[in-house]
Amino acid sequence: MTQPTSHHANGPAAAGEPGSRPRNQAAWLDGPFAALTVRPAPYTAPDPDEIVIRNRAIAVNPLDEIKQATGNLMYRWLPYPSVLGEDVAGEVVEVGSAVTRFSVGDRVLAYVVGMEKGRNHQPEGGFQLYSVARAMLAAPLPESLSFEQAAVLPLAVSTAASALFQSDQLGLRHPVPVPPAEAAPAGGREAVVVWGGSTSVGSNAIQLARAAGYEVVTTASPHNHDVVRRLGASHVFDYASPTAVRDIAAVLAGVTVAGVFAAGTGSAEPAVAVAIATGATRVSLASPSVSLGGLPQRRGPSRALLRVGVGMIGGNVALQVRCRRRGIRARFVWGSSLMTNEVGPMLWQRFLPAALADGRYLAAPAPHVVGLGLDQVQPALAALRRGVSARKLVVTL
Incomplete structure (x- = not known):
C-alpha cells in the first residue's frame, strides 16, 4: 500500500471528490x-490486489474489545496508535491495478485484516471512514x-469457514451451488455439531455446514432455539442442560459425525x-475455555489476570491430554x-457472492445499530x- 500522490480514473476523484484526497x-x-x-487519519491508496472502501457500517467483535480491555495480552505486534476493527460494508472508491472483480461505486462487504x-495496520483497520481491503476478502x-x-x-463467516473447511481443522467438503437437500451425500447421513449456534461464528457455521450438505445439531439458550432452526439446524439443545451432551449423542446415534465446532467461550x-x-x-475451537471479559482494565499483574492465565493454560493442557487419549484432534x-x-x-x-445474491445465505445474527458516527464505536465496545446474545453490534457511518 502506498500513500497516493495523484488519482487515476478509477480512484477517489472518480468517486465524487475531484482533485483532492478524501478526508x-x-x-x-x-x-x-x-x-x-x-481524529483524522491518513487516506491510503490500494496496492494492485486491494480496494478502498468508504465504510457505511462497521461491526464490533470480541477481539476488538479484548484488545482494548487487556492491553498487550493479545495482538502484541500492533503498534500504537492502532485502528482496530475487522467488519466493514460500504462502497468501493478506488481499486488496485490488478483488481477485476470490483469497480468504483460497487456496494461490498469485506473482512479487513489490519490487526x-x-x-499495513492502520490502513487496513475497520474503525475508520476509508479502509483498505484485500480484494480476495x-x-x-x-x-x-x-x-x-x-x-x-x-470475521464471523471467515472464522466459521476456516474451522469447517480447512484441512488442518474439520476438513469438511466445501459448499456446493445447489439447495442443501440436493447436496446431501448418497452414502448416508453425516452431521456436524456446533456448540454455540446463536453466536456470530456459530450462526455462520450452521449455514455453511448445511450448504455443504451436512445435518447440523447445535446448542443455544432456549429463547434462541427458533433462531438457529431458521438458519438450518435440525436439532437444537439447551447448552446449559446437564444432559445436553447425552441428548446430542442420542439424536445422532447411527449418524457419522464429521466434526464438532466449539464456537463460544466455555464451549471447548x-x-x-x-x-x-x-x-x-x-x-475445532474458536474460543478459549475461560472468559477474558472479567479482567481489570489497567496495567500490571492482578489476581484476576493470574487466575485467567492459569485457567487458560491448565484447561488447554488438560483438554489436549484428554483428546490425545481418545484419538481426537482438537485445534x-x-x-x-x-x-x-x-x-x-x-x-x-465462489460461494458467498452467489449465496447472498439469491437469498440462500442469511446475514446472521441480526444487527443492532448502536448509533451513527465513529464516536459510537466506544459505546458499542x-x-x-x-x-x-444472538445479535451483532453495528455502528453506521
Whole structure:
C-alpha cells in the first residue's frame, strides 16, 4: 500500500471528490486500556490486489474489545496508535491495478485484516471512514441487503469457514451451488455439531455446514432455539442442560459425525465431550475455555489476570491430554488463516457472492445499530463487554 500522490480514473476523484484526497477519520486506540479517540487519519491508496472502501457500517467483535480491555495480552505486534476493527460494508472508491472483480461505486462487504501480523495496520483497520481491503476478502453486496446487515458477516463467516473447511481443522467438503437437500451425500447421513449456534461464528457455521450438505445439531439458550432452526439446524439443545451432551449423542446415534465446532467461550470441554460420545475425531475451537471479559482494565499483574492465565493454560493442557487419549484432534482456529489457503477464494469469490445474491445465505445474527458516527464505536465496545446474545453490534457511518 502506498500513500497516493495523484488519482487515476478509477480512484477517489472518480468517486465524487475531484482533485483532492478524501478526508479520512478513525477511532484510534492510543495505548493499552485507552478509550478510542476520533481524529483524522491518513487516506491510503490500494496496492494492485486491494480496494478502498468508504465504510457505511462497521461491526464490533470480541477481539476488538479484548484488545482494548487487556492491553498487550493479545495482538502484541500492533503498534500504537492502532485502528482496530475487522467488519466493514460500504462502497468501493478506488481499486488496485490488478483488481477485476470490483469497480468504483460497487456496494461490498469485506473482512479487513489490519490487526493481523505482517499487514499495513492502520490502513487496513475497520474503525475508520476509508479502509483498505484485500480484494480476495471482499464480496459484492446485493441490493436486498443493507450495509448494516452485511457488516455482521466478515470475521464471523471467515472464522466459521476456516474451522469447517480447512484441512488442518474439520476438513469438511466445501459448499456446493445447489439447495442443501440436493447436496446431501448418497452414502448416508453425516452431521456436524456446533456448540454455540446463536453466536456470530456459530450462526455462520450452521449455514455453511448445511450448504455443504451436512445435518447440523447445535446448542443455544432456549429463547434462541427458533433462531438457529431458521438458519438450518435440525436439532437444537439447551447448552446449559446437564444432559445436553447425552441428548446430542442420542439424536445422532447411527449418524457419522464429521466434526464438532466449539464456537463460544466455555464451549471447548463440552465439544470434546460430544466428540467422545459420538465418535467424532476432529474438534475445532474458536474460543478459549475461560472468559477474558472479567479482567481489570489497567496495567500490571492482578489476581484476576493470574487466575485467567492459569485457567487458560491448565484447561488447554488438560483438554489436549484428554483428546490425545481418545484419538481426537482438537485445534484452535484463527479466522484470518483462510488468506493463505483455498478456503478464502472458495468462500469470498465462489460461494458467498452467489449465496447472498439469491437469498440462500442469511446475514446472521441480526444487527443492532448502536448509533451513527465513529464516536459510537466506544459505546458499542462497552455494550459488547456487558454481554450480547444472538445479535451483532453495528455502528453506521
